[in-house]
Amino acid sequence: MSGVFLTLNAGSSSLKFAVFERDTTSAVPMISGKITGIGENAVFYARDSQGRALGADLPETLDASASHEQVIAMLLPWLENHQSFGSLVAVGHRVVHGGQNFTKPTRISDAVLQQLQTLSPLAPLHQPHNIAAIHAVAHWQPDLPQIACFDTSFHRTQDPLAQAFALPRDLTDEGILRYGFHGLSYDYIASVLPDHLGPEAEGRVMVAHLGNGASICAMKGRKSRATSMGFTALDGLMMGTRCGALDPGVVLYLMQAKAMDAPEIQDLLYNKSGLLGVSGISNDVQVLQDSADPHAADAIALFCYRAASTLAGLLPSIGGLDALVFTAGIGENSALIRQGICDRLAWLGVKLDAGANAANATRIDAADSRVKTLVLPTNEELTVANACRSFAF
């Protein structure tokens, strides 16, 4: 058995993993899976490359209240004992924040780890979990190479204007900038654009990554020129439970008039807003689509309006629109939301083919649409595996 790379994506309450063979270019992992509900009621899912369920042996050993570290400590030996695992060559991690300095995948050393720790305050809900995963692997096999792949790196090609806030210069110099996120997803989509658009892939393309977290990236030459997320992953689009762009005066009002402190405001903006807050029902688009409650329809309508207006706000960075790509859980699966967004972009020449859209086809634009419109599944794990490959272990 040839060597394998393991990719880990440690979120706030979930851990996604995938195992890729070192010596093939297959986009399909040999094993993939996730553990959800970490810290509350952890549930384990794993499948092989044929989509067959694996891990029937695991749930009995999975402590419902296990921490990230405990989950990883359980997962790694399970993977190692799996017959198709092969010898582990390196572990690649999705790391949410690379600051200004990490512009490409980086081999993790003690010095790198220290720098990543200093960035934790910029992504308090994500970065500590990414770092915990790195520590857990190092504890298990101290000499195993680990690679950090950053969600911010893809956006370092943005124009300085697109990265700046209109704040006093010393704050900008200190690093209060629009970093942007979801870079591993955008990197993957950029890599497959030529397969679908040919030379037009180099043109003016908007990619809408619509999952629980959601953002839009304006690309030209398949590079990020501007993006909707900013200093944190809270900015831009309305999301599952995050508010997206907000008048900063609202935060001041919450502090001054409602006497809310920072942790309370953080919880409100990250966990209680977005689709969940507006609907009062759920952050899950499938639940909202099936609901007869008018507040569910309100939440979906606001999501679409905000996505279309944010996309329009990114247009000056690329000077127009040749193609629009939808990706991630909502982008890949919700015909209703794609239609709702595209209806508001009709003035730009976006027109969907209703049948193709309903079928989640790859090309969903109508024959007379000026803007090519696509649905492309993202593959952040492959971006991480390819980064490991680039180190030629």
Ligand code: ADP
């Ligand atoms: P995350 O950011 O957690 O990785 P995902 O990319 O998995 O999120 O997206 C989760 C979102 O995708 C949820 O709102 C879910 O409702 C939505 N989604 C998944 N499948 C469907 C579907 N078939 N129809 C509509 N929405 C869907």
